[in-house]
Amino acid sequence: MALNIPRPTIERLPLYLRCLSRLKSSGVEVASSDELGNLLGITSVQIRKDLAYFGEFGRRGVGYDVQSLLAQVTGILGADQPHKVALVGVGHLGQALANYDGFREHGFNISAVFDADPNKVGMTVAGQRVLHSDRIPEVVSQAGIELAILTVPAHAAQRVADALVKAGVRAIWNFAPTRISLPDDIEVRQENMIVGLLALSYYLAQREK
Structure with missing residues (x-):
């Protein structure tokens, strides 16, 4: 079923999860699509359409049971x-990501950390001893790791990604400043830190004209 879900809908699900988590923490038990929409800046129609891909939620004229919908969205995601998550590359960005508490809060545990720099091998990052990247095939395979975060230089990204996939990784979050090419059955999310700043810079430049 997931293959037929529009990507924008999938991208909005984490927003719904975060919003519902905050509502639950605030003691809110029921919320309408209008209320969710106002909090998220998304139309109520879009919210109902997104959720309809996964089943029937809520009651007309009443709204959504926050705790129940939170559990449903958590399961869908x-x-x-x-x-278990492998992180490759323990520069400043890699270490910052590895130590981000939000991952653990949602069940993403940094289970192995790698780097090709001998000076970084043996360090402790996120409670894990940094291993040399040459050990990716052995460690990732034995641990059954299927998710990986890539924060390596551009020239190493494709080689490392290939090694991760061969070891059993099925999804990669790529922060390397280059695109990686992998088989169609491997999920890849490409991030480029400078793209966001350049986009903001564009809007600032247009305002100044």
């Missing part, structure tokens, strides 16, 4: 079970 696969965040109701722990995930």
